[in-house]
Amino acid sequence: MRSSRVFQIVAAKVTGLALALSLISPCQAQPDDVIADEASLRADAEKTFKEKVGPFVNKYCINCHGPRAEAGINLKSALRIPGAASSFLHWKKAMANVKVHDMPPDHAEKIPTDKERRQFIEWIGKLKYLAQRDPGHFVIRRLSKVEYGNTLHDLYGVDPSIADSLPEEVVGEGYLNSISPLQSELFLDIANKVIDQVVSPTDEPPTEVQKGLFGETPPNGADLRKAARQVARSLARDAYRRPPTEAELDVLVGIFDIARENDLGYRSSLGLMWKAVLVSPQFLFSTPAVDVDSKDSVVPLDDYQLASRLSYLLWSTPPDAELSALAEKGELHKPEVLRAQVERLLMHDRSRALFDGFGSQWLGVGGLESQTFDPDVFPQMTLALRKAMMEEARLFFQSIVRENQSVFRFVDSDYTFLNEPLAELYGLEQSVKGPTMRRVKLENPNRGGILGMPATLATTSFPNRTSAVRRGVWVLEQILGERVPPPPPNVPELEEQEQQSKEGLTLRQRTELHQSEPTCANCHKLLDPIGFGLENFDAIGRWREKDDAGVVIDSAGKLPDGESFSTPAELKGLLARRKTDLARNLTEKMMAYALGRQLEGYDEIVIDQLMVKIAQDKYRVRTMITEVITSYLFTHRKVKG
Template structure:
């Protein structure tokens, strides 16, 4: 319960004071009337309840003020907070104080240490000062969230079946709280808007190709050569030998049919012969037609699209005036040439046309109505909610503009599609305030479907989620649990590894890691990719097999291929294909012993105990150290080649500085516990003939030797790791940073997961069923 001092409290104190005053007056009167009688023994004063103002500040003065005083060398003045209100005003800093004192990282070793009773009392009063009423805990509000680059590409893939990396041309997304899907940092620059417009044009062209008209289109615009023919409207009349050429525009690749309607004047012993050339292929037809009875020929041809030359040539002109009237002159005519196609089979539901609902070309006069239905359906999918009548009418007006500009149904549809793909309702995930006068309301069903799909798939909701949103069933916690498990079994859940795991474990840094080629000649692009895939496949095994989340600390299995097996010294695995292997011994187990993590926490020429220790504090224990004080400097050249013995000496000298001691006392022992792994993750017992010293002493005095004992300590404190993982998942899932008001929710998530042995799917379900994921607090008016 958060302790406050309101008007009611002052009234109660005043009332007690008045009552006490009356009691004293009565006692005084009685004593004057009973002169000579013995005074009753005084009652002992009740013990005062410990408070932060008294016991807390006494602890700060005794143990903390040296580094955290008025001129704090460690960056946070703890002596300023004289009251509970002042502690709450600087809550984030005091949260870190609580974590560091509880973990015995503070006060640092080498400085006066509190007794267990002193430490426990300080933590108690500080916890009371920071605590909130969990019954009134605020679920928070998420800033309007733009789709990041990964979400944009995945959404286009699932909307239209076009799996291209359009977003690679977009500016990089900013990162906040460790992730690139945080609403507060996903801005929209003019350059990005220009990229959205370009991408929408490309996507619309790929999605909506020219459609087959029921009656095709007529070939026209003939160029007559040889003087033996004349072009008349859409036809050509050959009165002597000659050639007529046209170059119609074929809309798209496909199989077409050239339908030729001919007529002729028959004369002589032969039928009129007409050579038809399409592209590079020629076919000669004999025309039996007369002027009154035309004859139709159909010639199939393939085209890759674009302009295709089509020519007609009359080959056997004939004239003999001696013959009877009507039999003297042989002529031929192309009354009409019409191109039909492209020939289309059944439209696949997975194709862009199928996803848009495009079938046969609309009947004459029905184009606008059909376009309206297509755009309304697509807008509802793209906006992740039912499109409104007003939105659809605006899209139809855009269709009209495209149709008028280019004269085709397809051009209008393409422009309408571009309007949808550049709409704020598509580019942003909009969440409206709940319609409640007080308290915290649930998201609406469509907003819930979007939160769930972008959390687990980094993409738009599928048909099942949208149907559950339409019925409202998705708001039920048990339905959320069922859908979560279904979605985690779907191949699209790979997005959790690609986007959550890569950022939580800082794996994206691996792409820029360049170890010294002289020291590590075996490192190449194939090994880099293998390192990344090992950790991602391990992560997805924990997800899909519903393993305990503690497997991330010491799971005795992994996924390796030939290059990794050689790096790790594991026999029996060759080639590029990854295989699951069970790990034996104490050298490997969990992400801390995987080459990807060990590499991103190293320097190009050597390991970095500081980086590795800091990585564990941030990503495993959730107790990140503060930034180093200004002007402190570092160990020197990160590229310097140092033996582990020299490195320890340098770090010990660095740690002797008072302003560095506190944080390095936490980081360095953890990092040195991982020194058996070199800068690219190989196991070693010696460096340049000197035995590796992987011993360490934690701030609480606990000693360990090597990574296996370090992991045993982490497993012993697995509750802290689970809370950290819960924090990371909730931050990623809702797209905002967490604060003290979320502590109650994190505790509840961790407790639910604990009841199921911390299995990963149980942890995900607990996140999805939590209030911050399902609810949104209304806007607080000033």
């Protein structure tokens, strides 16, 4: 799963088998028959595992993937604890390699038959039923630069640009959730700026925001510490997105005391206390409630956490007044209330944050503005054009969500959003004039949808030419949700193969040389034909009949399952028909983004259940988002084990 939320740790969940019995607790919002069904599926999976998977692995895999753990795939421990979350990735990788005949290697003594391979893949699909019921821990994460700026704006009325001095976030999976010493200093620096803007000097009247935050100055002789504690309570309630604990208030009032001991006035002392709020981890990270009053190992998120998780997911902002009020009243977790709020948030313009945060990562277009293009070959790739490309992708994504269209419309639609410079790439500059983006109906069946969209075509290209391989990987991973094994470490990229001897060959012929190399062939014969299907689009998404060498493009190919196509339009049609794959992939990616972690073990079972409901509503995208948000995984967390 590639597109986990930005800055997320990809945490291996620590699952203890000892917890097995305690996990089924009455607080979970799952009907009994689901649980009973799970039990029988688990029994079946155990049987399958014992009779089929074990023998297959022992026969074909264990020599290299036992204790030696070749390529990091350790099937010995996976055999020992097949249902553990830690085993899940090993199974997934093993399956991906077996599927494309990459493993066992051709020189191995024993090679499974095609039938055995298919069976292995099917068996692995059942392993999820061995996983214990588990929504995972609540994964804490730092607010992104955008979220942080929005939060300061929403709470204190400052311009979000106050966060501009922070380093740009690097998009990617990984531990990038970190706070470097530099960032820590900048958070302090920005907190100082916020306070300077909001709190007026002692001899001047307070600003409006200040009055709201600090209240009235208590009269002479009043208990200032008591007043300060009240202020701390309301400051922390907003900033921590939940009511603070008494211990947290002790810390804040302690800081007020320090200021007083150093002869600061009441107002300045509150200022120091507020600054502490702004550099606290409870503000900078989204964190779960400190106290859990439960003996259960799994608990529902409380309404404050739910409000916060929901709001940052769809708007990249802290909960607004309506969400906060519902959380205060303890009503947000009610399914009908939660659904209504999802609907409200998605229909509001602030939900563009969902594209900026999730959509652009899913499509892989986040880096387009800074991507290198050879200026001699593509002089028109100006910043303005790149921005227009991004805007097209965003408006298209939003329109599908807003109009609650079916997920296959991402691939196959008959409209897009263009301005004049962008329309030139489509050859539509005669009918689209001016710099404003507008909705345009498309007559050309090769266009319409993310396959024929300049933003995605450009981000899957090299600086000076297209890459059938990258486009093939993109279609398989981002659209169909397949797992493509990485290339072996020693292989040069195609562009580095000696240019001279290959002159006069088309890109296709050159790429097909890849397939004559046995180590490459297994994967490339799957990847490349898909990419070739898009060869009619050049590296910035313009239509062409001939390639750079002047040779007519042959865009025929076939999908891994054997279905063949001869034009981008036909490829589009084939992919659009795979609604289940499209929807499942998007659901999984959305879920991983929403949870801030990779999906493992039990998550798959939850996704299975969601897919049934999503299919019933014709794979509509807003339904899908709502199902993700109201799911067991989104609304619960593990607190023990």
